[in-house]
Amino acid sequence: MSFVQIRRDLHKIPELGFQEYKTQSYLLNYLKSLPQKRMRIETWKTGIFVRIEGLNPRKTIGYRADMDGLPIVEETGLPFLSEHPEKMHACGHDFHMSIALGLITHFLNEPIDDNLLFIFQPAEEGPGGAEPMLQSEIMNDWKPDMILALHIAPEYPVGSIAVKEGLLFANTSELFIDLTGKGGHAAYPHQTNDMVVAACSLVTQLQTIVARNVNPLDSAVITIGKISGGTVQNIIAEKARVEGTIRTLSVESMEKVKKRILSIVRGIEVGYECEAKIDFGSSYYQVYNEGKLTREFMEYVRNDTNVEVIECEKAMTGEDFGYMLKEIPGFMFWLGADSRYGLHHSKLNPKEDAIDVAISMLSKYIHYKGTKSE
Template sequence: MPLSEKQLIEIRRNLHQIPEIGMEEFETSTQLREYISRMPQDFLQVKTWKTATLVRVQGKNQSKTIGYRTDIDGLPVTEQTGLPFASKHAGRMHACGHDIHMTVALGVLSYFAENQPACNLLFLFQPSEEILSGGMQVYQSGVMDEWMPDEIYAFHDNPQLPAGTIGCRQGTLFAGTCEIHATFIGKSGHAAFPHQANDMVVAGAAFVNQIQTIVSRNVDPIQSGVVTLGHFEAGTTGNVIAGQCQIDGTIRALTQENNLLIQKRVRQIAEGIAQAFDCEVKLELNQGGYYPVENNDHTTKAFMDYMQANDQVDFVETAPAMTGEDFGYLLSKIPGTMFWVGVESPYSLHSEFLSPKEEAIQKAVTTIVGYLEHRQKDVFTATY
């Protein structure tokens, strides 16, 4: 029998207790593979790559494959929920709800392990969504090549939506992100003799101020972008001129085109500040696989049409969010759709107090199984 709601909740609580950060999900992947091994194996084939697990469910017609991805990593957060099944790993927590993601994926997989699908299904249990671009790493490793899906789906839990509610939209769901790491190097000296030094507090402050003009003066006001500098460190004491400063931040944009535009302007401004202040700059812009999550028009229309027509589904059309997600990289390679599943909590994603409502799990499993069964009828004639 497919996993019951009681079994799914038990699985979720077990996974919640063993969060691990990206590419270190050894206990998690072992546990996942154990759960998968207990399912009927008639239609299943399993591959592994580092801490990733891929499960192919053989369809009656093997000419097409639908992919389904879940992330498996936790965050370096100390849990403060007080739950009896709280994290056993000090300084680690499933504060982004990936324990919910994994549990739903196991529930959906357990159904199709019992009920052979019309086409192939590929379940990807992906490591390192939060850091190190795990989706990009898995794709570039080649482990998916033999089982490459024709289209792919994934969800993220949403504390702001009622438990079990499905949210989606055409176009971009999540922003693309890029890390900014800028080091300005001048010359330190005595505070009384500024002409004998090259003050990097002043240079860094000019960089911070100039960065604020990018979104207001370079990005189309009809579109969206964010440049936030959250870390500025310089100097040792008040009467010594700082010879170096370190500035770190992030870029967020709803299209890859705008992300690249903002990156270009950050680089130009950094180089301009270095020239203006006669100093050296070392700039690192690291986007990795964190592309915008740009939903495919055709798969998303099919998904939203199904959800809106299903009386058993609570569906809402959502606005784009400036949060990042490395599923955007997979969507840049494979047509597909990402959506929200509500888990109703007063606390945000990444909060040490986040405690998703578990009634969302069975609702999500039922909804996703229903959609995948429906979509299998159309995938053979789908165009993208």
């Protein structure tokens, strides 16, 4: 079976975070079809650890592939369209898993000196699987000495990668704020505490944080993507909910932004005589590529493969792989996939040639790292 076909099979069965039961089963069935002599498999919730024993191990090289899909209605029109209503692999995790399986297959047939650890991680899109997986007993026993991962990039052509040393992706946090006041008849506003008005005021004040509380030489984003409140047009709303996301390029700015949000919400409670509850939801640590390993990787790809290396800029996207890089030296890179539509879009359609490009490039690089004297 080709790895393109595997990608298509996985594309049909997208599942949300920690619900990847069919996906896990599919991966396990494939893994069981491979030579078992040097491979050990352990499951963790809906994720999987795959350890391949080296011939003369001195270290362990780790590789992470995320598994979950998104709550999006697919509109690609592909013949292998999602079979799960209102769910789609709109972030390329079907590509990521297929590439990982390709690498496992390669190294079971072409062994290297060092041990390899492949991590199929659930819930990258939320609520976050990397941090708890990192803290598991299995990871403690098999913890790699270095780790890498990729993410497809629709904006780059197939046959290229984009990467940089240092900060690649931002710190991120979800934001949910619930306001509760006193509702009532639209004709008697003086007898109520209108939560639609309170929510509107809150959103306006939140937008002052980046402009007035974050260093202009730093970067931060507060985006409110959803406001809900009220029931019908002639009833003053008793409740309102504000949902958004926070992105910062430094840990310190994330802490400052959250502290300022708490202060503003306390002011809303006093000013509008209401109660507020704040939930920062899933927070992801920045993706920070270790300098020496990243430089070495870039140099190897330039000199020993046909893949183009593009030095990219940091981005405000988030990835919970940052938690793994916080504990283990390594890096993440963008894999060119050339799609007209971007990540998290209902019409995302990356070119499948990128799968073989990644398997070929990474098998060579990992072979180089797994036989090189340090």
